[in-house]
Amino acid sequence: MMRRPARPVFPGILRWLYLTAPVVVVILVLFTEARDSRPATRATRPAMGTSVTITVLHRSERRARMALEAAYDAIERAEAALSAWRDSSEVSRLNRDRTIVAGSDLQRVLTAARHYYELSSGAFDITVKPVLDVYRAIFADEDRAPTPAERDAARQAVGFEHLTVTGNEVFLSGEAAIDLGGLAKGYIIDRAVAALRRSGIHDGLVNAGGDIRAFGSNNGEPWRIALQNPRDRTDYLAVIALTDYAITTSGDYERYFDPEREYHHIIDPRTGRSATALISATIIAGRAVDADALSTSVFVLGPEEGLALVERLAGVEALLITRGREIRVSSGLDDYLTGSLRVPDGNPELSPEL
Ligand code: AMP
Ligand code: MG
Numbered sequence: 435m436m437r438r439p440a441r442p443v444f445p446g447i448l449r450w451l452y453l454t455a456p457v458v459v460v461i462l463v464l465f466t467e468a469r470d471s472r473p474a475t476r477a478t479r480p481a482m483g484t485s486v487t488i489t490v491l492h493r494s495e496r497r498a499r500m501a502l503e504a505a506y507d508a509i510e511r512a513e514a515a516l517s518a519w520r521d522s523s524e525v526s527r528l529n530r531d532r533t534i535v536a537g538s539d540l541q542r543v544l545t546a547a548r549h550y551y552e553l554s555s556g557a558f559d560i561t562v563k564p565v566l567d568v569y570r571a572i573f574a575d576e577d578r579a580p581t582p583a584e585r586d587a588a589r590q591a592v593g594f595e596h597l598t599v600t601g602n603e604v605f606l607s608g609e610a611a612i613d614l615g616g617l618a619k620g621y622i623i624d625r626a627v628a629a630l631r632r633s634g635i636h637d638g639l640v641n642a643g644g645d646i647r648a649f650g651s652n653n654g655e656p657w658r659i660a661l662q663n664p665r666d667r668t669d670y671l672a673v674i675a676l677t678d679y680a681i682t683t684s685g686d687y688e689r690y691f692d693p694e695r696e697y698h699h700i701i702d703p704r705t706g707r708s709a710t711a712l713i714s715a716t717i718i719a720g721r722a723v724d725a726d727a728l729s730t731s732v733f734v735l736g737p738e739e740g741l742a743l744v745e746r747l748a749g750v751e752a753l754l755i756t757r758g759r760e761i762r763v764s765s766g767l768d769d770y771l772t773g774s775l776r777v778p779d780g781n782p783e784l785s786p787e788l
Contacts, residue, residue, distance in 0.1 A: 461644040461645075461646060461659055461660070461661055461681060461683065461716075462659070462660045463489075463639060463641060463646065463657065463658070463659055463660075464658040464659070464660055464673065471491075471653035472491040472492060472493050472637075472653060473491070473492075473493075473495070474489050474490070474491055475489070475490050475491075475492065475495055475498035475499060475502065476488065476489045476490075477499075477502045477506070479506055481506070481509050481510070481513060481622075481642070482509070482513060482517075482618075482619050482622055482642055482643070483519065483643075484619075484642055484643030485642075485643060486506075486509065486626075486640065486641065486642045486643075487640075487641045488502055488505050488506070488626065488630070488638065488639070488640050488641075489638055489639045489641075490502065490630060490635045490637070490638040491635075491636075491637040491638060491650070491652070491653065492634075492635055497633070497634060497635075498635070500633060501629075501630050501633035501634065501635045502630075504629045504630070504632070504633045505626040505627075505629045505630050505633075505640070506626075507629070508622075508625045508626055508628070508629035509622055509625065509626050511539070511625075512539045512618075512621065512622045512625045513622065515536075515537050515539040515540045516539060516540060516543060516614050516618045516621070516622070517618075518613060518614065518615065524536055524537060524539075524540045525540065525612065525614055528540075528604055528606060528612065529563070529606070529611040529612065532605065532606045532607075533603065533604065533605045533606070534603075534604050535602050535603055535604075536599075536602050536603070536604045537602075539621070539625070540604070541599070541602060542621070543614055543617065543618060543621050543723075544597070544599055544604065545599075546617060546621065546723055546724075546727060547560045547612075547614070547616075547617060547727070548594070548599075549727075550617065550727040550728070550731055551594050553731070553743070554731035554734070554735060554743065556594070556703055556704070557702070557703065557704070557731050557734040557735045557739075558616060558617075558727055558730055558731040558734065559592065559594060559703040560594075560597075560612045560613055560614055560616065560617075561591075561592050561593055561594055561596060561597060561610055561611070561612055561703075562592055562613060562701040562703050563611040563612055563613035564588045564589075564591035564592055564609060564610070564611055565585065565588045565589060565592060565701050565703075565706050566613060566699065566701060567588070567611070568580050568584055568585065568587075568588040569691055569697055569701075569708075570691070572584065573691040573692070573697070579691075579692065579696075579697055585706045585707070586706065588706065589706040590609070591608060591609035591610055591611070592610070592703060592706075593608075593610065596608050596610030597610065597612060615699070616684075616700075616726065616727060616730035616731075617723055617726045617727040617730070618726075619642055619643075619645055619682075619722075619726055620645060620680065620682055620721070620722035620723040620724070620725055620726025620727065621722070621723040621726070622642070623640045623642055623645060623646075623647045623680065623722035623723075623726075624647065624680075624721050624722050624723050626640045627640055627647050627649055627722075630649075631649070635650075636649075636650045637649065637650030637651055637652065637653075638650065639657055640722075644682075644683060645680075645681070645682040645683070645722060645725075645726060646659060646676075646680065646681050646682070646722075647679070647680035647681075647721070647722040648676040648677065648678070648679055648680075649677075649678050650677070650678070651677055656675035656676055656677050657675070657676045657677070658673055658674070658675055658676075659673070659674045659675075659676055659681055660672075660673045660674075661673075661674065661716065661753065672753065672767075672770075674718070674770045675770060676718070676770070678720065679718055679719070679720060679770075680718070680719055680720065680721055680722035680724070680725040680726075681716065681717070681718045681725060682716070682717055682722060682725040682726045682729045683714055683715065683716040683717075683729060684700060684714070684715045684729040684730050684732075684733040685713060685714040685715070685733075686698040686699075686700065686708070686709075686710075686712075686713055686714075686733075690708075696708065696710065700730060700733050700734060701734075702734050703734075709733055709734045709736070710757060711736030711737060711756065711757060712732075712733050712736060712737060712740070712754055712755065712756055712757065713755050713756070713757055713759075714733075714754070714755040715729045715730075715732040715733040715740065715752065715754050715755075716729065716752065716753040716754070717729040717732060717744070717750065717751070717752050718750065718751045718752075718767075718770060719747075719749065719750045719751075720749055724750070725750075728743075728744070728747075728750060728752075731743065732744065732752060732754065737754050737756055737760075737762045740752065740754060741754070741762060741764055744764045745764060745765060750764075751763070751764045751766050751767045751769075751770060752764040752767070753767060
């Protein structure tokens with residue numbers, strides 16, 4: 435929802451570069467049709483600033499279509515609360531009015547955001563928005579990077595302590611503003627999966643622009659997801675077998691301000707600059723909200739601290755590509771190549787039940 439490829443913030447050539455940027459890690463879903471299998475029913479619609487493809491397996495196509503409608507309705511409801519691109523969304527109103535009575539979607543996302551702020555020791559921080567805004571504004575208006583003084587001025591407004599949640603009331607103090615782009619898409623994917631399950635679907639897959647959650651199985655087989663080799667599009671880095679898992683990627687290629695990609699959309703709150711140790715961080719976790727928040731966190735933390743965090747979390751794995759094009763993986767990633775890893779029940783390290 436936070437990535438809108440055609441957003442006209444880039445002048446001329448920069449904008450063209452941005453639109454045609456080579457994607458570093460492409461995640462593809464590999465479908466194999468088993469004999470005597472339940473048919474796959476699929477729909478693709480624009481949502482969350484990307485295109486969302488939902489696949490469900492059910493004998494009855496009518497039931498499958500009804501479930502797809504319920505899933506897109508859930509996506510629409512969550513976007514109405516969380517989208518940065520809608521002036522009327524709860525998050526936009528909070529940033530404008532400084533206070534809001536939050537519905538359940540915003541409350542849950544803020545709970546998860548605080549959890550990942552603490553777990554990442556502040557690397558994941560939804561209050562970085564003032565810094566992102568100054569990058570956007572100065573590149574768009576003057577086609578240059580902010581000076582250290584301009585950056586430091588914007589950093590003054592950053593700080594999780596400016597965000598207060600009391601029951602369902604949310605307050606922002608000072609010049610603070612929040613940006614949910616680091617985890618809202620994952621959360622919304624999870625809402626779509628919950629809606630499908632409530633509609634009686636046990637097996638399916640939600641793919642929002644390469645951020646994916648799979649549930650159940652592909653007619654008894656795991657869902658197979660391929661990570662394309664960024665250096666050779668005809669090759670895969672890995673084919674990952676997922677049953678009830680999500681996989682998301684954070685990368686500097688998605689939205690950047692300058693051709694060198696020194697200035698891009700993932701900010702290290704400790705420095706006020708874009709995080710540059712990694713070019714891509716792919717995370718596997720049980721839920722998409724956890725994978726999404728962790729991929730942004732690990733992107734900021736870099737390979738050493740990022741992998742150390744992932745190793746502490748049961749049921750979470752990572753595949754990272756460093757700026758030097760080195761591939762680093764967490765110790766359990768291999769298990770996914772056979773589909774043998776499972777999310778432990780009630781993992782206390784991940785964010786509370788949403
Ligand atoms: P993702 O593609 O999931 O890594 O999300 C990137 C988005 O997260 C950016 O476009 C910003 O909206 C937001 N963001 C940038 N830096 C941070 C950060 N340090 N913590 C949390 N969210 C961030
Ligand atoms: Mg993320």
